[in-house]
Every structure is written in C-alpha cells, then in structure tokens.
Amino acid sequence: MSTFFDYVDSNKDRFKDELFELLKIPSISADSKYKKDVKEAATFLENQLKSIGMDEVKLCETDGNPVIFGKHLKAGADKPTVLIYGHYDVQPPDPLDLWETAPFEPTERDGKVYARGASDDKGQAYIHVKAIETWLKSGQDVPVNIKIILEGEEEVGSPNLVPFLKEYKDELACDMVLVSDTAMFAKDTPSITYGLRGLAYMELEVFGPNRDLHSGVYGGAVQNPLNALCEMVAKMKDENSVIQIPGFYDDAIDLTEEEREAGRKLPFNEKEWLGAIGVDEGFGEKGYSTLERKASRPTLDMNGMWGGYQGEGAKTVLPAKAGAKISMRLVPNQDPHKIAKLFTEYCESIKPAGVTIKVTDHHGGDAAMTPLDFYGLKAAAQAYNDVYGKEPLFAREGGSIPIVADFERVLGVNTILMGFGLNSDAIHSPNEHFHLKDFYRGIKTSVRFLEVLSDYKP
Amino acid sequence: MSTFFDYVDSNKDRFKDELFELLKIPSISADSKYKKDVKEAATFLENQLKSIGMDEVKLCETDGNPVIFGKHLKAGADKPTVLIYGHYDVQPPDPLDLWETAPFEPTERDGKVYARGASDDKGQAYIHVKAIETWLKSGQDVPVNIKIILEGEEEVGSPNLVPFLKEYKDELACDMVLVSDTAMFAKDTPSITYGLRGLAYMELEVFGPNRDLHSGVYGGAVQNPLNALCEMVAKMKDENSVIQIPGFYDDAIDLTEEEREAGRKLPFNEKEWLGAIGVDEGFGEKGYSTLERKASRPTLDMNGMWGGYQGEGAKTVLPAKAGAKISMRLVPNQDPHKIAKLFTEYCESIKPAGVTIKVTDHHGGDAAMTPLDFYGLKAAAQAYNDVYGKEPLFAREGGSIPIVADFERVLGVNTILMGFGLNSDAIHSPNEHFHLKDFYRGIKTSVRFLEVLSDYKP
DSSP: OHHHHHHHHHTHHHHHHHHHHHHTSOOBTTSGGGHHHHHHHHHHHHHHHHHTTOSEEEEEOOSSSOEEEEEEOTTOTTSOEEEEEEEOOBOOOOSGGGOSSOTTSOEEETTEEESTTTTTTHHHHHHHHHHHHHHHHTTSOOSSEEEEEEESOGGGTOTTHHHHHHHTTTTTOOSEEEEOOSEESBTTBOEEEEEEOEEEEEEEEEEOSSSOEETTTTTTTSOOHHHHHHHHHHTSBOTTOOBOSTTTTTTOOOOOHHHHHHHHTSOOOHHHHHHHTTOSSOOOSTTSOHHHHHHTSOOOEEEEEEEEOOSSSOOOEEOSEEEEEEEEEEOTTOOHHHHHHHHHHHHHHHOOTTOEEEEEEEEEEOOEEOOTTOHHHHHHHHHHHHHHSSOOEEEEESSOOHHHHHIIIIIOOOEEEEEOEEGGGOTTSTTOEEEHHHHHHHHHHHHHHHHHHTTSOO | OHHHHHHHHHTHHHHHHHHHHHHTSOOBTTOGGGHHHHHHHHHHHHHHHHHTTOSEEEEEOOSSSOEEEEEEOTTOTTSOEEEEEEEOOBOOOOSGGGOSSOTTSOEEETTEEESTTTTTTHHHHHHHHHHHHHHHHTTSOOSSEEEEEEESOGGGTOTTHHHHHHHTTTTTOOSEEEEOOSEESBTTBOEEEEEEOEEEEEEEEEEOSSSOEETTTTTTTSOOHHHHHHHHHHTSBOTTOOBOSTTTTTTOOOOOHHHHHHHHTSOOOHHHHHHHTTOSSOOOSTTSOHHHHHHTSOOOEEEEEEEEOOSSSOOOEEOSEEEEEEEEEEOTTOOHHHHHHHHHHHHHHHOOTTOEEEEEEEEEEOOEEOOTTOHHHHHHHHHHHHHHSSOOEEEEESSOOHHHHHIIIIIOOEEEEEEOEEGGGOTTSTTOEEEHHHHHHHHHHHHHHHHHHTTSOO
C-alpha cells in the first residue's frame, strides 16, 4: 500500500486545491437561480472523472439536475463491483451573517476547510474521486470494478434518483453501494453505520360537530374532538412505551445479543447526550438503553397537533375538529405500507363515540440494514484499521437515509456507509467545515478498501 | 290589571317608535370610534327614565362607559325592592353584507323588528322602562321599590360593572335582580332560567427538550411533550366521562329528583338539537340526559391545543413543547379557585417522566342558582301565567352569565332571568331581530310581575 499512500501524501496540496475549486461553486439545488452553478459543479466532476482516466464517463440528464456516471470495469467478472454514490449539490448557506468566512470562499483554519458543502457532501464525495485517481495514476489498475454516480438533488430529496436508478438499472448492476455522507461516532473514531430506521408518517384528523360550538352551551353533551384525539393518542403506547397497535412488532427484527453487547461498548455518553438537549432523564421503551431506543427500536411520536383556540388568554370554544401528525420510525423488515394500514385500522378501532376520523398516509420509507457478516463491511473494517490504526465501530442510526433503502429496493444490494465527517461539522448550518486530516485519511481508506475488497469473490 | 294592559295596548306604536329611535344609535362598545354613539344611547335612556317620572335618575361615570342608574322607592320598606339590569351597548354588526336591511335602520318585517340590539339587549331592556312608565302614567304608583341600572359595556365583558356595584353597593341594596337578556326555551314558551354554570379556564403547558429535535435522531429515547400532554388529558376523564380530578365533585350540588323530573318534561328535542350541530349521537357523563349534561353537570373540555408542526405534509420534528387550553364548566357550590387548584395538583400528579409542566389559571366564574322556592320566581311565574296564559318552564343553562354571579357575590341577592328573546333571534349575527309580540307581552309581564311581587314581604 505504501506506493499508494505515498501518492496521496505527495499530492495532498493539489487534492486540496481541487476540492477548494469545487467548493467555490455555489451549487445550491434548492434555489433555481443557481441552476448554472449546479451544472458547473456537475461538469467539474465529469471532467475530473475523465481526466483521472476512468473508462467511461457520462453526464446523464434527468428531469432535474444531471447525474454524473462513471465506470471502470477492468477487474473482470470474478471481482466485486462497487457503486460509489455522492452528491455535488449543497444546502443554501443562510443565515449568511453567521459565517466567519464566506460560504463559497473555502478557507483553511486549524486544519479544517470551512465552506458550504465541505463535509456534506463535496468533501466526502471527492475522497473517492481521488482514491480512484490514486489507483489509476499509480501505474496499477483498480483491482475491483468501479461505478460512480454523483447526483445534484440530494438536498431537495433526490426526486429524480429512483427514476435514474430504474432507467439505468442494468448499467448500475453492482455488488454493493459505497456512500460517504454520514459522520463518525466521534473524532478519530472510524465508524460504519450498518442500520437505518424507516418511517411511516401519518395524519389523524378527528371531526365532531359541524362548527365550533360554545363550550358553555354545548359542553358536556357533545364529544370534543380534541379530547377524543388525546384519548386515541394515549392508547397508542402503554406505560412502558410499548406501541399498542396490534401486529406492529410482528415483522420487526429485534437487536441480537451480539449487537446489544457491541452497542454497550460504543463510546456513548448518555448523560452528555441528554444534557445537550436539556433533558434530565432518558425516556422510552422499557428494557432498552437510550442508544438502543434512539437507533434500533421502532417508535411512535407525535410531530404536531392542533385544534381550537391557540391564542392568548381564554376562548370558550368546543372545536369542530382536531388533527395530529404522528410518525413511526421503523426497524428492518417492518413494511411502511403495512404499518400505515395497521395504524389506520387501530385508529378506527379506538375511535371514541361521537366523532368521525380520517387517516392520511403521508409518506414512508423502508429501514435498511447491512448484515454484519457482509464481506463489504469486513473489507471496510480492514481498510479503516490499516489507515486509522484502529477497528471501526459498527453502529445503527435512528434517522432514515431514503437513498439507502432505494438502492436496496431497486438494485437489490447493501450499502456501506463509510462516513468521514463529524457530527460537529455544522452541516446545513453556518461555518460548515471538514477536517482535512480526514479528507486525506478518507482517500487512503477508500484506496485500501478497493484493494482489500478484491480479495473477496462477489 | 286591565287598566295597565289597556295602557300598553294603546301606546304600542309609540313604544315601538321609541325603541326604533334607541336602535338607530350604533352604540357599539367594542369599537372606540362609536364612543359618541354609546354616550348618546346612555343619554337617551337617562332622559327616558326621567321623563316617565322616576324619582331619581343619574348618569354614573365609570372608567369606561356610563351606567344609567334610576330609583323609585315609593312602596315603602315593607315591600320588596327589585333591581332591574339591562345593557344599552351592542355587538359590532359585521359582516354587513349579510344584513337584509341595515343594522342601524330598524325595520319591521313579519311582526319582528330587525336591527342590531333588537333582542340583545335594547329591546329587552326597554321592556322594563316601558313597564315602569305604565305604572307611573296610569295614575298608580309602583307597588314595589324599583331600582334600574343600564350599563354600556356588557358586550366587552362588563369590566367596570363590579367596580360600580362595589362603589354603589349601599345604594343598590335590593331583594333581587331582574334581568331580561336571555331566551325563551321555544316560541310562545315563557321560560325562567334559574341556574347557570360557572367556569374554571386553565392552560397546561408541557416542556421537553430545550429545542425541537429530529424525530429520527432522537425519537424513542426522549419523552415527547405532545404525547405526554395527550396522556395527561386522557387521564382527566374516565370511559364514562367522569372527571378524575380528586375532589372535583366534592362540593358540586347534583340535580334533585324533582329537578330531573321537571327537566324530563321540558320540550327538548334531543335529536333536533344534535342534528342542528351535525352530531349523530349524544356523548357525555353516564347516567345523565343530554339536557342535564349540557346545563346541570360539570364538564372538562379542551378548548385548544398546539405543538410541533401544523402545516401541510410531513415534518419529522419532535417538538420542544406543547400546550392546551382546558376549561371546566362548574355547577353551583363549586368554587372556581378551588377547582383550579385541584386541577393543578392533579396535573402535577399525572405528569409523565421526562417533561416539566406549567399550569396557568386564566379566569373563573361562579355558577349561579336561584332556589326554585324563591318568592321572586313565584311572582315571575304568576306574571307569565297571567300574560302568556301558561306556566313558564324552569330550566338551567350551560353557559355562564358572569354578572349574575357578580350580583350574588357583591349584592348578596338572587337574579331572576326573565328572557323574552328566542334562540333564533340571531343575536351577535347578521339580521338580529326581536318579535314585537314578545316586546309587548314582555312589558305586560314586567308590569304584572311588579304587582304580584308586592304581595310578598321581602
């Protein structure tokens, strides 16, 4: 590996300069007046992939921003094929006055590069571009088959990614997807996220009388939609925070004893985590730790509720209707559509007398989990070990990354989430930054990963 | 009585013309640009009371609009003293475009006068002015002692009435208060309201994390203030709608068997009443009828609730806080301050782990009840019988009329609610009207009431 690592070390400044060039482009996908800049970032990467010597590079138009698609398949059919994913669009930089240096004038301070997109995701995506270059320019071909797609709409929900995946399904065929768009568990603590939760997001409306009533004249003789809604919500979980919807847990895959054991060893400071959000005591499903509850167990949370008078003082109204947004985070093997149906049926079954209800299924997303014995994960762990000098942690995250479920559903493969950022990188916030040390270590880890991976048969 | 009734009959047109003059004055207390008109209405009534020959009439300034205060105490100390109350201010007339004829151009159609204030309360207040005139102009003095106060701030909550009652407490001393500012149970169905509910209006806020959280990253491990609030509300009533606050019913006076029996005979069409508000089935405290629930039993109703995301679609937020307005209608002998305290203590006792709460006591009001054997009620019943040719109904109402509790608290007397309006009079709405037949019958009933009352010793 030393040849490759030497190449990285001796090209550090140029890699950084190139990254700065990319970071200077305000490729904000949420604002159409940056359309030209989004295109410029796409073209920059297209040219990059071509100049480093990939076999085939094309700019694929979509209904939105283009996807840059590169392929290099010299390793042969008996070697694994890895599909690298990244995105070149960025969040808007507002509020601008909170930035110490301008968001699109990348600046190096204390070993970090400050710029919008530094960590999310230009810096992390560019890691793999430079890793591929390292292989190709070091006089040796890449030992596995490489495909790379770089999209420009991640920050607006990737509306055209699934259509792209479906259109190019055959060309995208691979053994795994590699994504660097997450964070390490802590500084200098390489981490692999192997599980993400899914989501079923519902709206529950409760209708009572045909108009708002005077609570004096009518109160006591008419069902109150707000009281009815509260009663229904209270029946959704028991005193141990166990969700009461019949069948809810039937398909859920619980943590294995090995996972729980590994989880207990993660450097997670519960007191600090709760303290940061101003909470004195953890709260949740009985029998599980805070870390397990937030990442590996399904939930039912109200996201919003409304009804009646919300202003100052007192208004004696008995409201005609009430509503709530209620979402459930799901664990692997729970089908969001089935959960939405069970939720709806349960609501009908616990609806109090005197009201009617309407349940709307807003959207859902599958959970995702890469088996811990998947060879891609093993190769990633080895690569981390060789570069960072320590075993990576394996952890599950409580949020959802819809594209990971999309890759699994459309391409039928696992995703390896090899994050080089930190939770403190201020992504989506002013003063976003990325540690250059992890930019370089990331390139080396990617280089090494491709090498280790070649030892496995797909 | 025939002399008096003849006087009323032969002066009908003049009485109506005078009422129209009063109704032409836009005495809207809620809008300061009608200040001059409010004053004009006050002066109109001051002059009226003087011209009909009351002993003493004065305009009493307050921090707001004046109170017209008239006295006529010729009957002597062994005769009852009745204090008549009415108000000369009116609701704003908006929306103007829904009025068939202008709100301050009184118009007669189908035996009704259409104008803002026709029923609420100029028309009903003027009944008693003309009843006093009838006595004084018929060559016979009023057989009981009469005091009358006409205020100009009822539609903005009577902020200066209690200060006025306290300031003039000795001068206002009386044996009962007579108010015509309510409705009859049905057309041609004279009704006396003898009970009103009180009110304790609370706000309950629930605080969780120090900021809104991502429901994926934190959900399941942190108490959700909205869920916590729903749980608390669900514990406030049981499945029979019995309020679970310890001590809540301790002081409440329940319906007597006689009252329930009388209530069953009231011409109340439950199906029609529920149908008008679009509700298929009544709902409330087990063991009580709809009529009993809405008027004679205490309640606990949510008047408003809020928290988290209330917009379109989905936002995966775990809110930092949630809140609700919750009010309880009270029955006679329940003290709003004590109930507010019990509510607060109960909230503390059922607060789930992981959140803090704040309870605010917004305002309260005492319930009021005039004993059915009170001689003033008997006199009123006799007067109705003699004019309408039928016994009046005795009913309790679910709403609160704060001034009635104020009279009881400050002056220590019962109030007789002798309403001549109808629930269909469209008070507070466009096309408010008042049946002229009931204007005239009201004057006769008031005349007769003063006569019958003189047979009783205070």
